[in-house]
Amino acid sequence: MKLTNYLCLAAVGLVTLAGCGKGGPPTAQKPGKYSSTTGIEYNTEKGMAVANFKSVPEGPGLIFIEGGRTVLGSQSEDVTMTHDNIERTVTIASFYMDEAEVANIHWLEYLHFIRTDSVQEFYESALPDTTVWARDLSFNDPYVTYYLRYPGFRYFPVVGVSWLQADDYCTWRTAQVNQRLAGGGDSKPAGKKGLFGRKKNKAADGAEGTANAGDGKPVASIENGNTLPNYRLPTEAEWEYAAQALVGTQETGNENQEDKRIYPWDGKSTRNAYGKKQGQFLANFKRGRGDYAGIAGSLNDGAMITEYIYSYPPNDYGLYNMAGNVNEWVQDVYRPLSYQDVEDLNPFRRNGVADPADKYDKKGYQSLIDDHVRVYKGGSWRDVAYWLSPGTRRFMDEDSATATIGFRCAMINAGSNK
Secondary structure (H helix, E strand, O other): OOHHHHHHHHHHHHHHHHHHHHHOOOOOOOOOOEOOOOOOEOOOOOOOOOOOOOOOOOOOOEEEEOOEEEEEOOOOOOOOOOOOOOOEEEEEOOEEEEOOOOEHHHHHHHHHHHHHHOOHHHHHHHOOOHHHHOEOOEOOHHHHHHOOOOHHHOOOEOOOOOHHHHHHHHHHHHHHHHHHHOOOOOOOOOOOOHHHOOOOOHHHHOOOOOOEOOOOOEOOOOOOOOOOOOOEOOOHHHHHHHHHOHHHHOOOOOOOOOOOOOOOOOOOOOEOOOOOOOOOEOOOOOOEOOEOOEEOOEEOOOOOOOOOOOOOOOOOOOOOOOOOOOEEEEEEEOOOOHHHHOOOEOOOOOOOOOOOHHHOOOOOOOOOOOOOEEEEEOOOOOOOHHHHOOOOOEEEEOOOOOOOEEOOOEEEOOOOOO
């Protein structure tokens, strides 16, 4: 490089440093016109493309969950004697979570789009199993026929959905939301199952480059900052932390977490202790043997089966039905000793790490555990109050479904160290 070029770069560097002195150091929102390390101008033929960025776009339906230190684990007596969620201190990074469970209308929207954009085989694989309502010795036939599609049930939680189906929904939702935010058209499938199947492409993962589209519009990408991170199932730790909602018990300036909760609300009872609704149940669950809702004329929890996803008071994060209504799938593979194996920062159990499946004799029918069983949490309309406590946990095969398990989505807090 010629001496004149070096001198030019040096001069630009001095200008850049002078600019930093006046306007402060560069930030993600104001990176400046020149690189603060090389002095090379951005967004030129030779310089790096740096897109305008103000903030992460807002994701539909999401509530911000401020992270921090907490104690995870069961807060009540371990009546099942599993000892699989012993108390331990962890830190959870801030994230986003759906304010309510994914409802029938949301799943029907999903089916509407993939029926057009995907092969028939995948559309059929996405249909919920409505026969989960069928019982040999119970007349649940109306739910088998009407629960998913009848308009009156639109905002009741979708059930009969496996972990695998819920995971596919998260992929589809990511693609649809990011296409809308980027100003593009409908997402189109790529490959046999496209954006919506087990085989995901780069667009679904937000890994495209920073080039502009042919019409001059910026391509949806991580680098351009015009897309959201992936919608996904929450980790078990995130779900439990969000359900505790201990942010509502904290006093300003007090760094000690002095109050704990058995349920996602204050007190040791499942009933409202205050105001005009005193005595009313705070969640949809099974009160006792044969008692799902109370007596006619005074139906207490108000639901023989599932309930409207915005029923009952939200917790202190603004999340509805983090106890009762339906159990909810989380990301984690189940292991009984996850509490002692996983990290203490953003704990999460992946397939076969630290506790391989070959230690469990599932083929010999001595265990139900392998790398395809997933944790679900929260309690349901068919569960007794014990399972409403955030620290309780159960598991089921990822390709199985019941009338008592639904889900909600979560998302990382991108571009933040909190």
